[in-house]
Amino acid sequence: MKKLLLLMALLYTGYSYGQITFTNPIMAGFYPDPSVTRVGSDYYLVNSTFAYFPGVPVFHSKDLKNWRQIGNVIDRPSQMTFFGDRTSRGLFAPSINYYKGTFYMTCTNIDKRGNFVMTSKKPEGPWSDPVWLPQVRGIDPSLFFDQDKAYIVYNSDAPDNKPLYPGHRTIRTFQFDPVGLKVVGEEVQLVNGGVDISKKPVWIEGPHIFKRGDWYYLCAAEGGTSVNHSQVILRSKQATGPYVPYEKNPILTQRDLDPNRKDPVTSTGHAELVDGPDGKTYAIFLAVRPYEGNHYNTGRETFIAPVKWVDGWPIINPDQKEVQYSYTADFKEVKQIAPPQSGNFAYRTTFDKKLDQSLLFLRTNDTSWYRLDKKNGLTMRLLPETCMGLGNPAFIGKRQQHLTGSASTEMTFTASQPNEKAGMLIFQGEYNFYYICKSIKDGKQVVQLYKGNRTTKGMDLIVETPVKVKTLQFKIEANRGLYNFLYAESPGKWKILKDNVDGKFLSTETAGGFVGSLYALYSTSSGENTKSTASFKWLDYSGNDPIYKQK
Incomplete structure (x- = not known):
């Protein structure tokens, strides 16, 4: 009887051992601008919701494949509402982080007061009211915690508000006080324009800083969130730069592929890198599935691809040019009791x-x-x-x-x-x-x-x-x-x-x-x-x- 109960318990919790198969997108439909963080063996994911309510869903996974929604960051009208906003305004590009027992979500309310941070002791909430960050001028803020210091990094205006061409932006940072929830010191510019400003790169955005070994890496999207979307990587010996771009950037794009290929995945970018249960690195990013030309109705969706480190640089989807509809990895799958999000x-x-x-x-x-x-x-x-x-x-x-x-x-x-x-x-x-x-x-x-x-x-x-x-x-x-x-x-x-x-x-x-x-x-x-x-x-x-x- 005890053996039978144990078997039933294992089946119920959904543990299986061996090879796992990811089906892309891992979050199908309108789940754009993903951000992911790992806390022990748990993963938490958030997405943009724009003028929809509740805002910024929070998902939990043990294996980066099976995601269960556990809450929403903005689920009380007292936190904020979006009256007067068209459906594609409101909340842009959230980012989720964890530091010393607290979860942090940074985001942009594009037409109402700009950037803010919210906190919670539990990822499912309740989350705090927003704390506004008026000095952080721009979009797509994210946090980086580096031992005894923290930083907020974001897309901002061209230097001196004088763009050299349309789409000329910068990546900037402030030191951040994670207790007082405010910026500290002076703003520092990390990237001007993009990887190579002589080529007039546009819309360097969605930045994330992380550390691996002795290097600080700045990972960001470039090219705008459409067919020219891409992901680029730079690195530095200090969190505040100077950052040097990878000579083989971009590390992810589909813009050079045949637009008439069968079942295309396009517009890839806005990636965040995370270590999987197997210790290998994976990229969580947005992409779209057009059915003709650039027409798609399912919105920007959340995808996954493996990452390979080459000479100290991460390469997303290293073994194929096209992002695949499925990938395999050698670790166990942990199913969740939740509505499915991928496949049919x-x-x-x-x-x-x-x-x-x-x-x-x-x-x-x-x-x-x-x-x-x-x-x-x-x-x-x-x-x-x-x-x-x-x-x-x-x-x-x-x-x-x-x-x-x-x-x-x-x-x-x-x-x-x-x-x-x-x-x-x-x-x-x-x-x-x-x-x-x-x-x-x-x-x-x-x-x-x-x-x-x-x-x-x-x-x-x-x-x-x-x-x-x-x-x-x-x-x-x-x-x-x-x-x-x-x-x-x-x-x-x-x-x-x-x-x-x-x-x-x-x-x-x-x-x-x-x-x-x-x-x-x-x-x-x-x-x-x-x-x-x-x-x-x-x-x-x-x-x-x-x-x-x-x-």
Whole structure:
């Protein structure tokens, strides 16, 4: 009996020994600007969330493959909100560190007071209120702890605010007081322009300093977070420089590869290096998966690749030119009880107890407009705010994590006025979305499909059809650059409302900005007050990318 219990315990905790296989991206969908830190045998990861709330998710792993969300750094409106911010504004590029029993998260609120630091004794929180750092002028701050000193390093303006060319930036540092949470002394410039200013490098950013042996390394992104993105490395004998660049930079890029190659991974950069359980170095970085040209709807995602040290310099992805969809390593896998984040998967989110930590609101979480219960699931009040505004609409989103897949829900709602609408969005930004919803027209309940319109700052009706039931199911299917919108008046008996709708409209290339697409449950009274509500029983998600079937 004891042997059986031991076997069951081992299976439950998910320990396996031997070779581990990473599947890229390790965090699929809109999980950009990763930062990772190691504390003993534990790894913690954070990502940018821009104007979504809660802000800066915190993930835990034992093996760099299986990640479980344990909290959010910004989960209280009293810490900050993002009213007035468009979806691609708000929080840029967090960094997580650990020092003497305290976790530190540094970040940039791009349009509101700039850079700040927050702390917690536990990575899952609660995290402190922000402490603002007005002297740290720029973006992408991160901390480096060096024995008895600490430093904050960041992207900043060109020297004397006189750029020699567009995109001319610097990397700078202050000494940092980790107890008083303030900068100390004078600002020091570490890098001007990039690796070689004579070549006019742009957007040196996302810097991290670490020490290996007798060398201090400065690892940063260069080229801008698109197809020319890259990672570069410099080193010095002192934390404050002077830093000398590696003569074979960049240490990671995909910009020189054939853009027409099959299943490309592009825009690689914004990396942070970390030692794995096997003692070898790995890079955690962002990249994207375009389905045509530079069109991708899943946003910038979190990837992993091995690192090889050559003559004292780290080389990311040393054995191939192309970033791979899978890598292997010789250490044990430690699975977690958590929703999957990589490869193909499907699961149902229910709303009987509490909201999943990965679900996103726009700009804040106001609990007054929704409730959860086992019978009805998620019940939303229809709010006057819309997803086209800069407030807090009745919107709860889940990231699109696959190029090919679907999301569906069951909704109970009866509209009393044409301005009342409830249903599902596929949402990239304020005017780059499609909305399948139930409403009323000429006294009859209808299902409608709308498309956002940036020119009119509204949305255009594409198609509508009458329905007779109070409870409907909606489904949105993604197939790379095309989307299908379906509804069912009886469970599972799907009817196509509109198929082969242009998905490039939802891509970053078309919409601009830095975020990925979300499937969202959304209800609105379109600027007018109402007491009407809509209830959503569940949210199903399924991802089925062909690339993973080939493995």
